[in-house]
Amino acid sequence: MKITDIIKYEGDNSTFVWKHPCEDFNTSTQLIVHESQEALFYMNGQALDLFGPGRHTLETENIPMLRRFLNIPTGGNTPFHCEVYFINKTEQMAIRWGTDSKVQYVEPTYGFPLAIGANGEMSLTVDDSRNLLISLVGTEAILDRQHLTTYFRAFLMTRVKTYLAQAMRNKAISIFEIDERLEEFSKGIHEKLKPDFAEYGVTLRKFFVTGIVKPDGSEQYEKFKELHFRQYADIAEAKLQQQVGIIEQQTAAQRMVIESQAIATKRQQEGYTYQQERGFDVAELTAQNEAVGQFTNMGIGLGTMAGVGSVVSGVVGTAINGAVEGINNQPPTVPTTTVKRFCDNCGAEIELSALFCDKCGTKQEASPLTKCPDCGFEFTRPGKFCPKCGFKREG
DSSP states (O other), X not given: OOOOOEEOXXXXXXXXXXXXXXXXXXXXXXXXXXXXXXXXXXXXXXXXXXXXXXXXXXXXSOOTTTHHHHTTTTTXXXXXXXXEEEEEOSOEEEEEEEOSSOEEEEOTTTOOEEEEEEEEEEEEEESOHHHHIIIXXXXXXXXXXXXXXXXXXXXXXXXXXXXXHHHHHHXXXXXXXXXXXXXXXXXXXXXXXXXXXXXXXXXXXXXXXXXXXXXXXXXXXXXXXXXXXXXXXXXXXXXXXXXXXXXXXXXHHHHHHHHHHXXXXXXXXXXXXXXXXXXXXXXXXXXXXXXXXXXHHHTOOHHHHHHHHHHOOSHHHHHHHHHHHHHHTSOOOOOOSOOOEEOTTTOOEEOTTOSBOTTTOOBOOOOOOSBOTTTOOBOSSOOSBOTTTOOBOOO
C-alpha cells in the first residue's frame, strides 16, 4: 500500500491554472512547487493554504492504515476530500486578440461613414492566485490562454471599439492617419482595460494594437480613397508649379545680374562709360536721318549732342558739331531739360550730388556744377566756361 504521494506540475507553460489529478491523497503527501508557480491546497471544499516555491508536507487527515475502516460508512469514499491547484506565475506574452465586428464611425475629413476592425497582442500575469481560482476558475480542471481570453472577450471588445470610435471622432483622425497612431491607441486602451483584469487577480502587463483592418474592397471606401488622393494630388501639383515659378524668377533675376556685371566689366575693359555708350547709340540713330535739323523733333537734348561730338569721329561727328555751333550762336534761351547723371559702372541714374551709386555702390567722380554761380544759367552739357557770361567752370 502506498503511504504518501508526491504532487507536482511540470507541464505546458502556456497554462494559467492546472488541477492535479490526484485527489483525497494521504496525509504527509509531499507537494513540490517550482519557482514560477504557486499551489493552492483545498480541504473539504475550502481553499486553505497557498504554497510558494519549495517542498511542502500536506496534512489531509487521510491516514493510510485506517482509511479503509473510516471509509466504510461512505461506501469506500473518504470523507476528507482534498485537492491541489497549480497556478503559473510567469508572464505569458503574444496572446492574440481581435475585434469580432467592425467599428462604425464617421470619417472626420469628408463625413464618410466607415467601418474598421482592430487586432493585436497582449501579455498577462496572474497576480492574485486565490482571487483567480475562486472568482473565475471554480471547479474547472484547467485554465489556458484560450479560456482566459474568452472570459475577458466582452471587456476587450467593449473597451477597444468604444475607445477607437471616440478617439477618432474627438481628435479628428483620418483613416489614412490611423497607422501612425497605433502606439497612442495601445496606451489608451491599456489603461482602460487594466482594472477589468485586476478585478479577477490578473495583471494586464502589456497591450498592443498592431493592426487596423480597413474596409478595402468596399465600393464606398474605394470612392472615398479616390476623392482623397485626387485632392492631395492637385495640392501637390499646385505647390510644385509654385516652386517652379519661384525658381524661374530667381534664375531670371540672377541672369540679369550676371548680364549687368558682364556689361559693366566690358565697359571698364574698353575704357568708356555708360553716358558715352548712350552717346554712341544717339550718333548711330542720327546717322540714319537725312538732316541734322530733325534733332529737335527727335527730342535729342543739346547736352547729349555735345557729348556725342566729343567721342564720335567722322562725318557724323562733324555734322553734329556744326549743328551745335549754329545753335550756340543764337540768343540764349532758358533750357527746358534737366541734367541727368548716370553711374559709370552699372548705368543706373543717380543724384547729381551723389558720391556713390545707390544701386551698385560704385564711387563716383565729383559732381560738376549744374548752375553758373555768377549769372545763374543752368548748364545742360559739360564745358569749361559758362555759355552766357563766360564764367570759368570748375567741373
